[in-house]
Amino acid sequence: MRLRSGALFLVTLAALAMLLGSSLLAFDAQAQSQGDWIDVHFHLIADKGNLESFDEAAGTALQIMDTERIRTIIVMSPPRPRENFDIESLAGLVKKYGPRIVMFGGGGSLNPMLQKAGKSPEVPEGVRRRFEETAHRIIASGAKGFGEITAHHVSLSPSHGYESVPADHPLLLLLADIAAQHDVPIDLHFDPVPADVEKPSNLSSPQNPAVLKANLGGFERLLAHNRKAKILWAHAGADPVGYFTPGLVRELLGRHSNLALSIRPTAPFPGSMVHPEGAINDDWIAVLRDFPDRFVIGSDSFVVAKAYTGAEAPRIFEQRSEMQRRGIRQLLSHLPADLARRIGYENAERLYRLND
Ligand SMILES: [Zn+2]
Ligand SMILES: [Zn+2]
Numbered sequence: 001m002r003l004r005s006g007a008l009f010l011v012t013l014a015a016l017a018m019l020l021g022s023s024l025l026a027f028d029a030q031a032q033s034q035g036d037w038i039d040v041h042f043h044l045i046a047d048k049g050n051l052e053s054f055d056e057a058a059g060t061a062l063q064i065m066d067t068e069r070i071r072t073i074i075v076m077s078p079p080r081p082r083e084n085f086d087i088e089s090l091a092g093l094v095k096k097y098g099p100r101i102v103m104f105g106g107g108g109s110l111n112p113m114l115q116k117a118g119k120s121p122e123v124p125e126g127v128r129r130r131f132e133e134t135a136h137r138i139i140a141s142g143a144k145g146f147g148e149i150t151a152h153h154v155s156l157s158p159s160h161g162y163e164s165v166p167a168d169h170p171l172l173l174l175l176a177d178i179a180a181q182h183d184v185p186i187d188l189h190f191d192p193v194p195a196d197v198e199k200p201s202n203l204s205s206p207q208n209p210a211v212l213k214a215n216l217g218g219f220e221r222l223l224a225h226n227r228k229a230k231i232l233w234a235h236a237g238a239d240p241v242g243y244f245t246p247g248l249v250r251e252l253l254g255r256h257s258n259l260a261l262s263i264r265p266t267a268p269f270p271g272s273m274v275h276p277e278g279a280i281n282d283d284w285i286a287v288l289r290d291f292p293d294r295f296v297i298g299s300d301s302f303v304v305a306k307a308y309t310g311a312e313a314p315r316i317f318e319q320r321s322e323m324q325r326r327g328i329r330q331l332l333s334h335l336p337a338d339l340a341r342r343i344g345y346e347n348a349e350r351l352y353r354l355n356d
Contacts (some may be wrong), residue, residue, distance in 0.1 A: 035332055037344040040262050040352065041148070041187060041234055041298025042073040044093070044153075047304035048085035048108075051092055053305035058093045058101060060303045065100065068325055070344060072354060074101055077107030079150035079189050079312075081115050081161040084108035087141050094142055104147035104187055105138035105216040106175075111149050111163075114172065118165025129331055131171055135178045144352055146179055147187025148234065151222075152215050154191050154241055155207035159311035162207040167218035167266060173225050180228035185351060187232045187262070187298075192216055192243045200242060202269075207292065212241065223256040234298055236261040237273030237284060238324075245271060246283040253291045260351055262298030263343070266327030274327035280334055292339055297332075298346040299324045 044061060046053030061073060075093070077086050086108035094103050113131050117123050138146065151167035165172070168192065179186050193212045223231055236249060252259055265273035273284040288295055301321035306312045330339045349355055 033345075034337060034340065035329070035344070036071055037069065037297050037328065037332060038348040038354070039065075039070050039073045039299050039301065040232070040348050041300050042075050043078055043262070043300070043302045043314070043317075044075050044090070044305075045078075045302055045318075046085070046089070046308050047310065048089060050305070050307065051089065053307050054085075054089050054093060055096075057305045058097060061301075062097065062100065064301070064303070065097050065327075068329070072102060072348075073301075074102045074104055074144070074147075074187075074352070076104035076147040076187065077111075079111045079148045079153055079163060080108045081112060081163055083112045083199070083229055087138055087143055091141055092303045102144050102352070103142065104145045105134065105141065105143035106146040107148040109134050109138070110146065110175065114149065114165055114169065114175075115163050117171055118169050121166075121170070123170050128171070128174065132174060132178065135175060138181045139178075139184060143184075144177060144354070145184040145187060145232075147185075147232075148177070148189055149186055149221065150189040152191045152193070153189050154203055154212075155205035156184070156203075156240060157316060158205055158207065160205065160207070160313040162209065163206070164215075166215070167215060168221035168225070169218075176222060176226045176229035176231070178206070179230065180226045183228070183353065185230040185232045185260075187234055189234050190215075190219060191239070191241050192219065192248060193241065194243055194248075199272070203240065209302070220256070223252070223259055227258050229255075229258060231259050232296070232298075232351070233259060233261045235264040235300060236295070237263050237265040237281075238267035238269070238272065239268065240269060242269070246281070246287045250287050250290070253287070253294055260294045260296065260347070262296050262299055263313050263323060263328075263331070264300045265331050266324050274326075274331050276323060278330065280331065285334070288339065288343060292342050293347055293350075295343045296351060297328055297344060299328055301325065 043055040087105040090103040153163040155162040195214045302318040
């Protein structure tokens with residue numbers, strides 16, 4: 001009897017030790033991953049079809065990832081006004097470097113179609129069909145979502161386009177349905193404007209119109225159109241226009257369950273999430289705490305290949321990318337550990353289905 005209870009004691013002791021060991025291990029793994037993140041919004045820039053140049057840019061990005069503790073990047077074309085490179089220039093990188101590099105498609109193909117069609121509310125049947133076929137082909141080619149797409153994009157330099165279409169344009173509603181069907185997100189650049197306003201003085205690029213038109217109604221109709229379509233609203237925290245505020249984001253998150261946002265925290269504007277001088281905006285932090293499952297990180301980093309011959313805007317943005325990543329490091333170390341993990345990578349894994 002005594003022997004049996006002695007054995008039982010030993011077994012219990014061993015089980016306890018194992019339990020303690022595994023929870024210590026789990027604790028250790030969590031501590032080690034503290035500060036890791038996934039970058040859901042990253043631009044590699046090279047001339048369309050110059051695969052060697054894209055590979056060189058990917059190599060630079062992988063080095064950045066190693067030093068910055070970025071587990072995965074999602075690469076995509078910026079939202080182009082005219083046709084440009086798209087998944088045909090990125091698919092080889094995914095094959096070679098996946099799962100560290102994931103791609104989205106449409107910025108250089110669907111978005112130009114949308115901007116062109118956006119000039120009129122009627123969409124010719126041929127255009128609609130081509131848009132739909134392209135969207136399905138993007139997903140069939142291995143893209144994990146659509147991006148970068150825009151409904152309103154202000155110009156930040158003379159070689160950086162101004163783009164505007166109603167956010168509830170029929171082609172965007174169609175894209176929402178296709179995204180829902182494939183269960184993939186749409187990465188949407190949308191500079192919100194609550195009421196018609198004269199162009200703010202900091203938007204000096206001649207490409208911007210004199211008056212920016214109210215656009216929130218269309219955006220909410222897009223969000224409500226198909227609740228299964230995940231809309232990933234890009235660039236929370238760094239708004240050049242002035243209306244992408246914590247208050248607006250809180251309101252829209254409350255009303256639209258299919259809305260999530262990627263954080264680009266740093267800008268030299270009042271109201272940015274992390275000011276370049278280091279101050280962190282408490283109103284933004286309060287929204288992150290109240291909606292811990294609805295934010296991911298998207299640095300909007302640019303890496304430009306040496307031989308790139310296109311417009312100069314990407315090289316200007318490349319120089320600002322380090323500042324953005326510094327703001328992200330600062331933000332993640334400011335947040336409580338569990339929130340930093342969720343926003344850093346857990347939410348991205350879930351919303352983008354990165355582990356499927
Ligand atoms: Zn953007
Ligand atoms: Zn972007």
